Amino acid sequence: MDSNLEEHLQLKAFEGKFDVKDFIGSVSERLITQSKAEAGPFDPKPFIRTFEEAVDRLIKVRKDVQARTEQLERTVRTAEREYSKKMVDLNKGFEAVGNSFSGMETRMNEVGRTAIRIGEQLESVHLERQRAQAAYDLIDYYNQFSRDDTSKLDTLKKEGREGRRQVAVILRRLSTVAKEVDLPTAEKTRESIDKYCEKFEKDMLYLFDRCYRKGEPKMMHHCAQTLLDFNGGASCVQVYVNQHDFFINRIRETTTSNDTILWQALPDPERIPPKTESGLMELFAEIRKTVGQEAQIVQAVFPNPPYVMQVFLQRIFAQSIQQYVEQLLNKASTISDLAYLRMLQLVHLRTSHLVEDLKSYELPSVTPRSPVDAADFRRSMLNAPSAGTSASTASLSSMLESIMEELFVPYTEGQRYLEKESRSLGELYSSHLANFTRYHAKSQKGPSSMFDRMMNQLSAAASDTNTGGGLTSSSAQAAASAFMRFRGITTEKKPEPPTEEPLREEDGQLSIEVAEKMLKWHAEAIGRCVELTPNNDVPKHTFALLRVLAEAIGNAYIETALETTLAKLEASDPKAEPPLQLLSVLRLVDLICHLWQQYINIALFPLASSSVTVRREMVVFNNQTISRIEGTANMFMQRMTDAVVSWLSTQLTKQKKNDFKPRNDDLRTSNTEPCTACCEMLEKVCEAAKQNLSGKNLEVFLTEIGNAFHCLLLEHLRKFPVNATGGIVLVKDLKAYQDTIDTFAIPALHERFEFIRQLGNIFLLGPDILKSFITDSYLGRIDSALLRPYLAQRSDWGQFERGFNDEGEDTVPGLPESKGLKQRLGVGRLSMMMKDLEGLRIGEGMNMNIPSLPSGFTNSFSLSARAFGAGL
Known part of the structure; x- marks a missing residue:
């Protein structure tokens, strides 16, 4: 086998x-190279032999691996058995040890419980022995006092600090026993004990004072602790507070600072209210510094620092702060009510900041150092004077809040503050509106003028203490009383000053700037009210101040201007042009009321949200006030409308009889004089109305004048004969009227005057086409009897009257019989004609939607802003 192939068949591969x-490629790599090198066809035999050898070798390797795996598995199983056996042995050992410890713990618990019972019994025995010994010693000391022998106590008192503390406890107990003993010599013994107690207390107080002057806090603490054990330590605290340098120095410094800028700014409503007073700021800075230092000393010296700190702060408020506040307020009250109120707010604001800073000096209570004296400590605290006890149980924060409330109660309790605030606003408004009031008082001389009515109302409100009831009667009475001098009105007749400033026309005019000042002063008063009065009283106090504002800006300012303007209008010459410049008062009334109502909605109503009843009353009252102003404005607009319509009617009466019946050679190229005068007046009315009115008010005013003038023209056309040449003149006049009315930009008026123009066309057309024109045009929808008075003014009416009457006797479909209609209408009364013209169309695509004429402006004029009771 090739060495290369042998390497790939090793186990490590x-x-x-x-x-x-990769394995097949590496095994057959050499064979592939040889096959490519040899020529001829591919020979698979070398590949087969190689793969056979590789397979045989792999089978052998697999057997070796399997044998080795089985051997290792056997070894692992043997090791696992041995490990399990060891773990079982260890668990048994641990269980044995745990059982041993449990038994030991049980035995220890039994021993511990036994020891506890023994200890409790020993403690009980010890306490009984202590009580018995204390009782024995107490009886012995009592017997010595009965023999006037105090040597033992004197010796004990000289043994140092611990001896003095023991003497304090013994004397306290002797005092208690002496009150209970009923023996023949008990009175004498009691006197001896009291004298000794008094002498002991004086000695300790003297020692405390001497150590205080030397600056020995440890000895001061001993004296304080001893006196605490003796009688609660109240006398020690009083000595400490009374001898403090802060109070001694402040006695000599009791005068207020002479801050000229401050005292000049306080009574001036035009200047921003001062926020600081130099003397007060110096006092509060010194208080902060002193309290910061004394907090550390008190905590180190006294065993009950919270009580001592509260006594110290109570003395600061009662002596230093209250005295200085009284001086400031007394000085401010001699200047004016506004100066007093501003100073009261300044002091309250700065004092509240001081209180918040002092709350950080909340000191923890100190426990007795010795457990043996715990019972004596508790008893001494319980036997302390009532003032100390109550103060020690209350937190410093609650005590400071209570002291601050007591500090300002004399100035804010009941209706005292509200009366001052109402009177101050009344004086400010009275002074600011003095020239305005004088101007209008001279303009209104009638016996039943608004001034007389307001004086009677205020007099009744001030004298009737039971009227109104509920939660606003007293506040309403205060507001009425404050206004008895408002605008110079009183129940007593005062002589006129010998010299007065000459009045100008501007003095009697409404002004946005004046209204803004009045609202600014009122907002300042509301801010003081929110800060100085309890939260529960804010809604009703806000309502009371709202009445003051409404009386000033609504009644004394706006309604006065409206009534004077109305009086001027009624006194104007009816033959002269109406004084349209008087309409400017409506624009100012609308702007001032909008500003006023926005202020009420944003600033005042939210303050009454906590009381649904008061808020509802405020909304009703405010809406009634606005409705009263709207009623006066409506009356003025109606009078102005009457004046304009009367003047237009007068101009139409100046129409000459032959203006529309000239000679054929007398064809004028201009409008007639009455037409020119009426158009000029209507243009002036439109211009003045658009300058001073807006929205629905403008539309209703112009509609009223347009409708009235339309009626005048209908009557006017029935009075003058018209010939062919005069028809041209008449149509020119009617076209001028229509063009002028179109500048009003009111669709209903455009439709009415379009009808007038078409009515004028019947004077231009010849008799031959007149019938067809009336039949085919819009006029065909109107009963011919209604047109007869106008047709009769044609100069040629007698020539074709008979033929026109023959067709006119036919019944018009959908209308009553002609004869009956004539009898009902007579000569075509204007009111019935206007009723029949309602809702008819004029020409193609033109709807004639003529609204009914209002009888007046009682419900037409409305202010741009009004308060609503949303959320009630």
Whole structure:
């Protein structure tokens, strides 16, 4: 066998990654080379012999491998049996050891329980022995006091710190026993014990004060602990607090700072409210520094640091902070209500920040150092004075919040704050609107003017303490009382000042800037209300301040301007052109109300969300206020409409009798004078309306004027005879009217005046085609009896009246009989004619949808913003 083939048939050739194709290729590689080298046909015999030898060799290798595998398997089975046997032996050994330990543990537990029982019995015996010894010693000390012998206690007191602590405990117990003993000499003994206790306390307090001045914290701690064991340690704490340098120094520094800029800014509503006061900031900075230092000292000196820290902070608030706050507020109250309220907010804000900082000094309670004194420590804490006990059980955070609430209760309790806020707003609005009020007061001299009505309402509201009831009666009364001086109105007649500023026209005009100032001042008041009042009172206080705002901006400002404008309109000369410039007040009213209502929706209503009842009342009240303003605006628009229509009617009466019946050679090229005057007025009305009205208000106003003028023209056309030449003049006038009305951009008016124009065409056409025109056009849908008054104005009507009447006597389908209709309409009354014209078409693709004429603007004018009670 070839050596190369022998190498490929070794066992190691199959140990790695084996590939059959590679193996066959390597075995037959040499044979393939020889076959290619030899000439002639392919000879398979060498390949067969080689593969046969390889197969034989592989069979032998497989047998060797199989024999070796069987031998190894036998060896492994033998090893596994031996391993299993060893593991069984080990498990048995471990179980034996575990059982030994379990038995040992059981025996140890039994011994431990026995030891515990013995220890408990020993402890009980020891405690009984201690109590017996303490009782014996207590009786012995009592007997010594009865003999006025205190030498033993004096000796014990001189033994140092531990002796003084024992004396403190003994004296506390003697005081308790002395109160219970009922013997003939008990009173004298009790007095002796009390005197000794008083002397001991004074000695310890003197020692504490001396160590405090020397700066010996360890000895101070001993004195504090001893006094705590003696009587709770309240006297020690008082000495520490009273002798503190902070309080001694602050007694000499009680004056407020002279910050000129601050005190000038406080009463000025135009300036931003100050956020700091130098003296207050210095005081609070010193408090922060002092408390930070004292927290460490208190924790090191006193065995009950939380109680001591609370007493110290209570003294700071009661003496330093409260005194300085009173000085600030008293000084501010002498300036103005606004200065007082701003200072109150400033102090409250800064104090709340101080309280939040002081909450970080929450000190942990200290346990007694000796377990033996645990019972004495607990009893001493329980026997401490009530003030100390209550303070020690309350957390520092809750105590600080309670102190801050008590600090501001005198200024915010009941209706005190709300009355101040309402009065302040009333004074601000009264001062700011002084010239405005004077201007309109002089413009309205009637006995039943709005000023008289408002004075009567406010007087009734201020005097009736029971009216309104519910949760807003007191606030409403406060707001009414605040407004008794608003705008210079009082129940008493005050003499006019001798000299007053001359009034200008601008003083009586509405202004967006003025409204923004009023809302800004109100928003500042609401901010103070949210900060200074409890959360439960915020909704009703917000409602009360909303009433103040509504009375000022709604009644005293907007309605006053509207009523004065209405009075000017009514007092204007009816023969002169209507004062269209007065419409500008509606634009300002709309803008101010929009700003006002946006403020209410965004700022005020959310504050009342916690009270559904108050929020609902606020929405109802606000909507009633807006409805009242809308009613006044509607009345003004109606009066303006009446004035415009009256002036147009007057101009139409100036139409000459022969304007539409000129001579044949007198053909004018221009419109008639009444037409020109009416068109000019309508153009002015359209321009003024578009400048000052918008949306539905503009549409309704122009529609009202257009409809009224349409009615005037229908009546006007029945009054003047028209000849062929005059028909041309008439059509020119009607075309001018239609073109002017088209500038209103209202489809309904366009349809009405298109009908007027077609009606004018009956004066242009000849008698021969007039019948066919009326029949084939839109006019054919109208009963001929309705057209008769207009046809009768034709100069040639007498020539073809008979023929026209013959056809007109036929009944029109779908209408009542002609005769009955004539009798019903008489000469064609305008109201019935307008009713019959509703909804008919004019020409191809033109719908005549004429709305019914409103009787007034009672429900037409609406403000651009109104509050709704969403979510109620």
